[in-house]
Amino acid sequence: MGVRSDNPELWTFLESLRCGEVLFGTVAAIESFGVFVALDDGPEHPDFPGVGFITIPELSWRRFEAVSDVVQVGQRVSCEFLQFDTSNLEARLSLRAGQPDPFQAYADGVAVGQILHGQVTKLVPFGVFVQVADGVEGLVHLRELTLTPTEALSEVFPIGDQVTVVVTAIDRERRRLTLSQRQGPSHLR
Template sequence: MDWQSESPRLWAFLKSLHRGDILSGTVAAIERFGVFVTLDDGPDHPTLPGVGFIVIPELSWRHIDAPTDVVQVGQRISCEFLQFDTFNAEARLSLKALQPDPLQAFADRTVIGQELRGRVQKVLLPLGVFVDLEDGVVGLVPFREVHGRPAESPAEVFEVGEEIAVVVTEIERPTRRVFLSTQEGDRHARVVPAT
């Protein structure tokens, strides 16, 4: 569809937006792939439930099982404008951009060499064990790091729900990575941001 000629008001509204603009609206529909938002200052969309759209990873810094963990239909929200999706003629939005990043807060209060406790979130072959440290920060303990030797079976080392000790060895803010060790020394486990 040629949105520019078919919906000139919609096209003009979307072209007027700039990355970083804060937009308010109401959650119009929730799908498994994202959330449609009716924007306060925007026109109606001729085919979609709302002019704004939030993909699942932009809903929260933390891992969520479903969009309804974060928003409900009819809820009022404010989001940051990311980009104009010209194919669908919609404003791509981020709800998490207006929330504090838990990884940055973690990095602010954590020092290298600090021992932390975390809970085993899941075991993923052949990678290793994901450990929930706190507030959306999840670490990966590779199997090769377990007790300094390859683990023959995840069950021999960790169980989901078990609490374990790790040591912080490096924090990389720009890449949102934190490295951990299950023992003192140079054995590392990488923390990956929650999605």
């Protein structure tokens, strides 16, 4: 793999692609580590179901449980070319790059100190994720929760529970919204 003489047609095709170029194809296979795409204009791959490959994070801006929630085998897709993976002789692609990032649009209309209402979506050892808009979640760190030492996180903040939070930080570059339940008018819960 990855030797130019092994598959000169494929190598030439992949070298001709430019970062940001939009490519069209069909979802050929879904794996736990990503999605293979058979590109319309590309040659066949000698080992994989498609020359294009989308890693899990590049599928969608939104959180999803299963890859099949985003794409299905046989589905037509348009993807942005990211890079030529010379070790696997494949085109690394992004499906989400062609979609507006809901976080950036949301960040335009929210400010630090603003009170938000949201739904608990995930519990992690270091806090709680709260969905404050479609496709936008923020983290309330443990130290920012109104939780006594004897209370279990899952009892006080069951998934699906509605909570009131305050925005404490907005990181556009890392797409992170930091929230607090302690700050603001009389412990917001």
